[in-house]
Amino acid sequence: MITKEENERLCLVHPGSAMGEVFRRYWMPFALAGELAEPDGPPIRVRLLGEDLVAFRDTSGAVGLVEAYCSHRRAPLFYGRNEECGLRCVYHGWKFDRAGTCVDLPTEPPTSRFREHVGITAYPTWEGGGLLWAYMGPPGSEPPPPDYEWLRVPPTHFRVSKTVEACNFLQGLEGGIDTAHSSYLHNLDITNPNQLRVLDGHPKLEIEYTDYGYSYASLRRIGEGRVYLRVYQFVMPFQQMRAGLIDFYGNPSAMPSIGGHIWVPIDDYNTAVFNWAYGPDEGSPITDEQWDAYEEKFGRSPADFIPGTYRLRRNAGNDYLIDRELQKYKTFTGIEGINTQDYAIQEGMGAICDRTREHPGTTDRAVLAARRLLLEAAERVAAGQPPRGTEPASYRGVRASETVTEERIPWQEAIGAGVKATW
Ligand code: FES
Ligand SMILES: [Fe+2]
Structure with a gap:
């Protein structure tokens, strides 16, 4: 739980606001x-x-x-x-x-x-x-251009898309770094309990702070001493990186890739979301067919958009076309499109979520850590110091990863070089 003042300090980005000044230090x-x-x-x-x-x-x-x-x-x-x-x-x-x-x-x-x-x-x-x-910051003080790994990938291995979300950026960002919700909100087959994310609905989170933000591991115990390990990256002030190497059942995914989102504040109440993905190595180009299927799964097929806009046809005005039959028998939400499910929740919280009334628990540690870093950035900027994640050298060598491993192996060891950029 946070105070009204803290919530406003975290969320408001209009000219003259503390967080607006933070965003103005980045590309x-x-x-x-x-x-x-x-x-x-x-x-x-x-x-x-x-x-x-x-x-x-x-x-x-x-x-x-x-x-x-x-x-x-x-x-x-x-x-x-x-x-x-x-x-x-x-x-x-x-x-x-x-x-x-x-x-x-x-x-x-x-x-x-x-x-x-x-x-x-x-x-x-x-x-x-x-x-x-x-x-958009002080003239002449711009950091070097961004150098996330995905910016160095050949076009054959890289894709990007855009969506506009009708809520404050922090609701989107907090969804992106909240691994726990994918066990529930994104359960696409409630009849099958053998999904990696469903086998353990209270993942253990371990956070390591870095000069760009943090890296965090989510550990789900899936039985027989095995663990489903996902290592996410949060790159200040607005980016999530996550792996899409294995599917919900532990098989290689249909489009082995590393993906993520950047949530860019349009204003206090609207957000542009850039959705990127890339193949992790030479052997994993992204074909048109793979990308089309991927975007469809996330709810971003061409037919999912209101023509001429980046807003989705499934939106708050029609309750995201929720299908209560589907919800009863097949998917957790009854809403089609993985990111459409996210938008239903994030936009449904109101333009700015009232965080004074929430009750974060053990699986929300990464969300709380991001808030801490954003508030720290506001302090640094006010003091004339550069916030974390403006210097490309801090993040250019990292990526997200995931694997199924054994509980007895420390996760850092299990993931090893998996979180090192190779492009
Ligand atoms: S030239 Fe007159 S308003 Fe632009
Ligand atoms: Fe989600």
Whole structure:
């Protein structure tokens, strides 16, 4: 249980908030690279940490991320003309380049120097892993570009997708680092008790703090002295890494991979979720068929989206199309799509969960640890220090893993080099 003040400090990300300042110390993905498919193509609206922005790919192919409104009389730049290395406001023709500099001001005499004083806010961008990233912190203080293992994987072995969730980022993140719920919420066959995650519904959690956040092991005793071991990574401030090497029954999974999510705050009440996955070695490329089946399992088939959006067709407005018959006889929730099940719970808590009324138990230790690190980051940033996980060297060598092992072997030994990046 935490106080109302702590909850607000953890959750609120709007300009001027403590956690907003934390996020502004990191590179954050804000769109799929394909959303800005070609130079001089249509701009897109972006909302990040409660700020309205517009992104465009200029003539050179570089991506600009600027404030949504023109500095002249605040016309929306989304309708702007993307031309000759800049975005031109269609109200009176002022033009801005991707650094936010006003490069043409046709309503003033050619001799005017007014142009030098009317630049707009612009944030540095970076492109990698099929994503567009932004740094919104103090100018000139951006950390080196991100270097998660998945950013170094060849395109044949890597995939990424995007979903938008209607709740605060922390509800999503806390779901991602809560291994225990997968024994319940994601039980897709209640008639079969022989699932690794069902055999032990109270996993033991062991957390090791690191310079990027923490690594944690979940240990489920599955009988005959054996243990189902999953090692997760939490990379500050918003990323989960987990393994998908074996299926619910201990067989090799249909798409052996390491996957994860990044929860990027759109504002205090909405979150963009980037879902990535990669094959752990040369021998595990990801085929279109595998990826399509994987996304379908998670509830992200093309047909699962409201056309033209990243929001799901199964949503709070229709109770996620819960099927009570299915719930009675087959799956724990009666809701289709593993991540749709997550959204039903996370969005259903309300836009910001009232954590003053919760009762965390022994399986919630990783969730509490993440909160601790986020609050620590807020303190560090307020004191002018860099928070954990901004330095790529701290996390570039790690990955998530899982295995079935024996109870008598220490888990660190059992996982061994499994948690070391090889790409
Ligand atoms: S409002 Fe943009 S040019 Fe006038
Ligand atoms: Fe989940």
